[in-house]
Amino acid sequence: MLRESEIVIIGGGVHGTSAAYHLAKASKQVVLLERRSIASAASGASGGIIRCHYSNESMVRLAHRAAQRWPELESELGQPVDYVRNGLIVAVAAEDAGTMQEIVRMHQRVGVETEVIPPEAIRRWIPEFHIDGIALATYEAEAGYADPYSAAVAFARKARELGAEISTDTKVTAIEAEGTTSWKVVTDKGTIRTPLVINCAGAWAGEIARMIGIEIPVTPGLLQMVAFDPKYPGWHRYSPTWLDMTTMTYCRPDSAGLMLAGGGLSENAAMENPEVDPDNYPARPPVVFEAEIYENLARRCPWAQGMSRVRSWAGPDGNSPDFHLIFGPVPGVRGYLHIVGGSGNSFKLCPATGEAIAEYVTTGRCTYLDLNSFSITRFQEGRPFRGKYRMHIIG
Ligand SMILES: Cc1cc2nc3c(=O)[nH]c(=O)nc-3n(C[C@H](O)[C@H](O)[C@H](O)COP(=O)(O)OP(=O)(O)OC[C@H]3O[C@@H](n4cnc5c(N)ncnc54)[C@H](O)[C@@H]3O)c2cc1C
Incomplete structure (x- = not known):
């Protein structure tokens, strides 16, 4: 027909x-x-992180337009999207500190609610955060996450x-x-x-x-994530998402206080490899990925040491050059x-x-x-x- x-x-x-x-x-x-x-x-499969921290202005403007709509989306659609405004910390090594200053100035010009902070200030939001190797950080107050x-x-x-x-x-x-x-x-x-x-x-x-x-x-490309349970009351659904550029690792909370994390140097290398069949890929990431992410989280957050892995997963996305x-x-x-x-x-x-x-x-x-x-x-x-x-x- x-x-x-x-x-x-x-x-x-x-x-x-x-x-x-x-x-x-x-x-x-x-x-x-x-x-x-x-x-x-x-x-x-998505991690659901909502942020404006990009280094290109067109992308920042688009992300900012979206970020402004997220808080109202649930009432607009009349359906849950589980949006939480929790903020975002991005931390960089000395080599990227100058670039970060420039990028944040551009964000502020665009109207993103963000500021440069000294590394020690990260502990205002994440208790005991180890700052070795971090030269500068930003806090983006309007970042959040939602359930994709x-x-x-x-x-x-x-x-x-x-x-x-x-x-x-x-x-x-x-x-x-x-x-x-x-x-x-x-x-x-x-x-x-x-x-x-x-x-x-x-x-x-x-x-x-x-x-x-x-x-x-x-x-087609493949991305992977792993969820750990630190069972730590100082890490909760409003704790900020953090992105550690020294290890390329990111982590956000969920409403149950888990650490949902991904990235890492091995995933960044894997993203360059286009040999992925989106109809047939491993549903779980390799153990080396989980171990790398665990190490990167536990090194920054001492209270996360010994935490258990709850689950891990992978999902295909379309990569552009x-x-x-x-x-x-x-x-x-x-x-x-x-x-x-x-x-x-x-x-x-x-x-x-x-x-x-x-x-x-x-x-x-x-x-x-x-x-x-x-x-x-x-x-x-x-x-x-x-x-x-x-x-x-x-x-
Ligand atoms: C593990 C992981 C973590 C991520 N984390 C984040 C994050 O924290 N923040 C963020 O902003 N982004 C994140 N992303 C990226 C983001 O989730 C994706 O870029 C986005 O969801 C892509 O949406 P889409 O609608 O383009 O594609 P998809 O959600 O893949 O939808 C495409 C759809 O097309 C359908 N389709 C394909 N072929 C056909 C056909 N022939 N006929 C009919 N239907 C067809 C497929 O079944 C599929 O459902 C992550 C992605 C993954 C995988």
């Missing part, structure tokens, strides 16, 4: 569901196709309430051009004719783009938009990406997102995002 829709979104992660919600709110007729269930890939699964489900439910069709267990198997004005999106449950396809397929985004007939530089999001149209390709290349750091952006895509579809421009910086053309034009710190975890 051939059906019609004004817009077809492919992918039920945070970007696809946010796009569906914002487009439905703008009175567009939307069908979202998800081959499994909502948030079944990167968005279900709940956020995607909340966007999807609200989109459905506003009239969008959310079809899970529906896999896109082909996309055929029909003349010059529409596509036939073929799924295992039937075919939909549409003038506009929006690719939000995460680690599979390259595959969807090839169905359209284009190559995009998005390859500069590990930043790719957003918007592709020159010369009509009826196609994408929000792809999340690169292990795009959960936080989802309230702003959906908003921006709805604005682009309805007005042809974006107020909250610098279309040119995030365009796929940045790679051919030699202007990829370049992280200013020594390692790209910050971007």
Whole structure:
């Protein structure tokens, strides 16, 4: 049976569901196709950290727009997203201290609530924190975290309430051009004719783009996290997320007082390796990863020594060559938009990406997102995002 829709979104992660919600709110007729269930890939595995600490201004502006929306999202959607404003500490070694000063000045110009702090001040928020090797730190008060699964489900439910069709267990198997004005999106449950396809397929985004007939530089990557239980009352749901740039390790609390952590030098090395099959990857990280993260946490937080591992997990995301999001149209390709290349750091952006895509579809421009910086053309034009710190975890 051939059906019609004004817009077809492919992918039920945070970007696809946010796009569906914002487009439905703008009175567009939307069908979202998800081959499994909502948030079944990167968005279900995500650490959920929300921060503005990036080294490129366009990224900071986008993250800041999203950070401003997170506290209100639950009441806007009428569904839980479990947002907690807990703040963020970033700590750097002497080699990155000058860069940090510059970056924080840029953040303050953009309007991010953030300040440079001396390393000892970290103990105001994290008791007994060892500061050896740390030359400077920042505290970003407006950072937080949310539950990525709940956020995607909340966007999807609200989109459905506003009239969008959310079809899970529906896999896109082909996309055929029909003349010059529409596509036939073929799924295992039937075919939909549409003038506009929006690719939000995460680690599979390259595959969807090839169905359209284009190559995009998005390859599957794998990220991993581990949860420890320090059983320490000084570490709780409002303790700040911290990012130790000397070991590339990050850690945030959850509402049960666990330490959810990831990064590390081995993961950073693994991110450069594109050999990941998003349909067949180890569900648990290797023991060496867990051991590395344990060491890095326990070295900074003496009260964490001897803590037990509660669980660990991995999830696939689409990586772009500069590990930043790719957003918007592709020159010369009509009826196609994408929000792809999340690169292990795009959960936080989802309230702003959906908003921006709805604005682009309805007005042809974006107020909250610098279309040119995030365009796929940045790679051919030699202007990829370049992280200013020594390692790209910050971007
Ligand atoms: C372990 C881990 C930790 C992370 N931590 C953070 C963090 O702390 N903060 C942060 O900001 N970001 C973080 N990220 C990154 C962030 O979660 C992702 O960038 C973001 O969730 C990507 O969302 P998405 O909607 O693009 O992709 P996904 O959530 O992967 O959604 C894509 C969807 O497309 C569907 N799909 C694919 N092919 C088809 C098809 N043919 N037909 C129909 N559907 C299809 C898939 O089933 C999938 O559900 C982390 C990611 C991981 C994996």
